Amino acid sequence: SLLIPGLLFMVAGCGLIGTAQPASPAKGIQVRMIKAGIGLNEDHPQGQGLKKFKEIVERKTGGKWKVQTYFSAQLGDDLKMTEALKGGLQEITIPSTSPLVGTVKEFGIFDFPFVFNDPKEADAVLDGPLGQKLLQKLPQHGLIGLAYWENGFRNLTNSKHPVATVADFRGLKIRTMQNEVHINAFKALGVNPTPMAFSEVFSALESKTVDGQENPLATIESNKFNEVQKYLSLTNHVYTPFVFLVSKKFWDQLSDEEKKILTDAAIEAGKYERELNRQQNKKSLENLKRKGMQVNEFSPEEKKKAQEIIKPVIDKYSKEFGEDLVKQMYDEVNKVRGQ
Ligand code: KDG
Known part of the structure; x- marks a missing residue:
């Protein structure tokens, strides 16, 4: 029929226009596969928070992003996963800040005992100027820090x-x-x-x-x-807090729209995780x-x-x-x- 050559022409035409355009920066939302791993299990508030993150991101990208979740150190411990992010072999992990001191030694201030009296104090400092200043030390090491989640009082x-x-x-x-x-x-x-x-x-x-x-x-x-x-x-x-980390190699490929979706989802899922963790801590004591x-x-x-x-x-x-x-x-x- 006449239709088929027409369609072919259109497809070929798009291809031509496509190659004529500069490869970067990426526009809009691309199809992407994301590996996200944590050390704790699926039932833990951190696991629930990661599932919430997946749900938000997949919804906001209209299903173009697929987040594959790995729990219980299936992809390795905090240190191994952080190295995988630096190398661009994994996209997301949420370690304790404590083992990250080999990368950014200043995170060690959160290892000082008896600094915060309650979680609200921790939220204010982590989400405030100091917490943000520390996140800004990550990109030079191949990591992007988007938010602090709650690990909690030990x-x-x-x-x-x-x-x-x-x-x-x-x-x-x-x-x-x-x-x-x-x-x-x-x-x-x-x-x-x-x-x-x-x-x-x-x-x-x-x-x-x-x-x-x-x-x-x-x-x-x-x-x-x-x-x-x-x-x-x-x-x-x-x-000791958790920090939501993204591979910089991955981050640098994203469009502004994608970066915003990712950042918002890390923060929103983090709020959910903090709340869940606070409730769970009370229940866990009884249990x-x-x-x-x-x-x-x-x-x-x-x-x-x-x-x-x-x-x-x-x-x-x-x-x-x-x-x-x-x-x-x-x-x-x-x-x-x-x-
Ligand atoms: O997913 C986070 C865990 O890998 C780990 O950071 C938990 O606090 C922790 C610990 O004791 O190592």
Whole structure:
């Protein structure tokens, strides 16, 4: 028929016009496949947040983007996935800031114990000038940081005895994140710290390679640490955030419209995740008690003592990360407190 040659001509014509145009910058929304991986499992608020992110992005791109989600360190631990982002082999990961100090050492200020009193203070500082200043240190390392999500206040579990005083820390072998502040702060308390990736923690606890670990309540429950840990001490010793990372190699291919969709989705899903995590932490405390964990408080007096003991470590790292930056953090916290 007459129709077919006409169609062919049109297709060929489009092709010609297409090649005549400059290859970049990308316009509109392209078809893209995105690999997003995290260390925690699908049930954890972080997993739910990642699923929410997928749903938002796929909807806003009219299905042109497909987000493939990988949970429980299927693509590797925080460090491995972050390296994959730098190399352009993976598009998204959401690690704790703690193991990222090898890339941007200043993230270590969030490893200082007892900085925030509640999650709202953390939100204000992370979403404010200081948090944004730190995100801007990422692009020179091949990473784009779009938002902070909540990991939360960390609490100590172990299989030996309740930790209710600073003296109770002595002699315990505790898994820590791969981070010098954590390692040295625990050393100061007389702990034998054993840094390792999160994906190895359960079996290290089960085989008694370590006596304990520390993580937010939602993580302790969703990873069933209660099955291999008897004692839970509500130390709330540090608030470590998650940071939503995108590969810069990927980011640089995106149109402005795509960048906006991605950024908005990371923030919106992050708000959802924070809220979910706060609710889950309350539920997890009840669930962990019900499942047989012996829970104790860690009093404000003991916290003060711990702070005194750890102070030389904090002073040392304040110099290393920049005293101005540390001061800015405390100033911003005080501002939120209205002081
Ligand atoms: O997905 C995040 C996890 O990989 C990890 O960052 C969790 O806080 C964590 C830990 O203890 O390693």
